[in-house]
Amino acid sequence: MLIRIDDIKEGGTVLDVTESAEEFPALAEMIASGDLAFAAPIHVRLKIFRVREVVEVEGGIETTMRFVCGACLAEFDASMASSFAVTFVRELPQVFDESGEEVQLSADEMGMIPFQGDEIDLREAVAEQVVISQPIRPLCREACKGLCPQCGADRNESDCGCVRPVMNSKFAALKDFRVDEKKK
Ligand SMILES: [Zn+2]
Ligand SMILES: [Zn+2]
Structure with a gap:
């Protein structure tokens, strides 16, 4: 070159x-x-x-x-x-x-x-x-579900069925924010 x-x-x-x-x-x-x-x-x-x-x-x-x-x-x-x-x-x-x-x-x-x-x-x-030109956070697909924070299962492959921890009402706003983020 x-x-x-x-x-x-x-x-x-x-x-x-x-x-x-x-x-x-x-x-x-x-x-x-x-x-x-x-x-x-x-x-x-x-x-x-x-x-x-x-x-x-x-x-x-x-x-x-x-x-x-x-x-x-x-x-x-x-x-x-x-x-x-x-x-x-x-x-x-x-x-x-x-x-x-x-x-x-x-x-x-x-x-x-x-x-x-x-x-x-x-x-x-x-x-x-x-x-x-490298992406800051590469994603395998736009809506990658990621790993289950409890059991580590790949949530794209299977629904491991883990129950998510119940949110303290104090964090309700945070919970809503997370739901919004997931929709993207
Ligand atoms: Zn992925
Ligand atoms: Zn799990």
Whole structure:
């Protein structure tokens, strides 16, 4: 996923590749630590434009990920797609001297990623996009009933028949809130 700056065509170059998540160092780390799991490689389709020393990249990624349901703890696979755009700007030579840090900062402030040399490695930007597209609390289905708090049975599979504790009238409002939440 290295783009040679000089190879970018006028009118844009299309990059259409499918790579295993392990090929992305940041993702490989998260896979190794158990924070992310993939059920398919990552399909990356990007269009790359260049205007002088500024390179615009836009497009999307698609993959299938393996999640653990936040309610019933079952593993499930779900497809994930995300569109994004990033701008790379060539780091100015001054960046290496004392006042140079400001140059890099201003690129960051404008939402641009500085690059050096003749190539841009898109792995980091793609990996970041995968990470920020993760659901905060993945659910195996919209109305997952979760596990029974008493016996631990998966309430999607069977009604374990556990009697729910009787609510103290003091908590009646709380009980109503829970009923509302379940309807979603
Ligand atoms: Zn679930
Ligand atoms: Zn139960």
